Amino acid sequence: MAQEPSQEYIHVAYTMSRPYRWSAGKYLSKLYKEMRDSKKLVTNRCPKCKELLWPPQMVCGRCKVRAGDDWVELSDKGTVAGYTYLVYPLWDPHAGKRVGEDHPYATILLDDGMYMVSRLEEQDKEKLKVGMRVQAVWREEGRGRGLDEDILYFRTIEQ
Ligand SMILES: [Zn+2]
Structure with a gap:
């Protein structure tokens, strides 16, 4: 008696678009x-x-x-309540490029009492201090697309 041929699987790959808002x-x-x-x-x-x-x-x-x-x-002015200096050793393996730039990231107490997390413009680690006064620098060209992108960073206005 002849054996039935084993079942053969065919692999077909396709990309499915999933647009959403x-x-x-x-x-x-x-x-x-x-x-x-x-x-x-x-x-x-x-x-x-x-x-x-x-x-x-x-x-x-x-x-x-x-x-x-x-x-x-x-107010878009505030006081640095805490900060950390982010270092990005990450590389995008697909593009062969570095992901992000090293930069200070701070929790800022806005003058109206709200906390906000954003980048700082100051890159000198010696000049970064809790209590330094900062003000938002807004994106000028084009339209931002959300909270993180409309404020470029906070600039030091007083030490
Ligand atoms: Zn209430």
């Missing part, structure tokens, strides 16, 4: 649009406790009430 929601989108179009930081205020919410939110976490649309423009 992500919505940041009404409140976070307002912040992103103001940053992109007006180079401003904005947030909303709780109608009950009057606290500024950061980032902008629909509900005040403290009062559990709808925050609404009481928008406030924030």
Whole structure:
């Protein structure tokens, strides 16, 4: 009796496109649009406790009430609360290029009391200090595409 031929598998590779759009929601989108179009930081205020919410939110976490649309423009100046110096030893194996540049990254206490994480312009490690005063440097050319890209970095304004 003849044997049945074994089952043969054929491998076919193809690339499937998966386009998608992500919505940041009404409140976070307002912040992103103001940053992109007006180079401003904005947030909303709780109608009950009057606290500024950061980032902008629909509900005040403290009062559990709808925050609404009481928008406030924030200062883009602040004080460095902490920093680290990022070193990128990473290489993109596909492009043969280095990924990113070494740079200081800081947590900044904005003058209105919100914390924000961003790059610092100052590259000299000897000049980096907790407590140094900084101000956002906004992207000039073209349109930014989101929170990280509309502020290039924070520049030292006082030591
Ligand atoms: Zn509240």
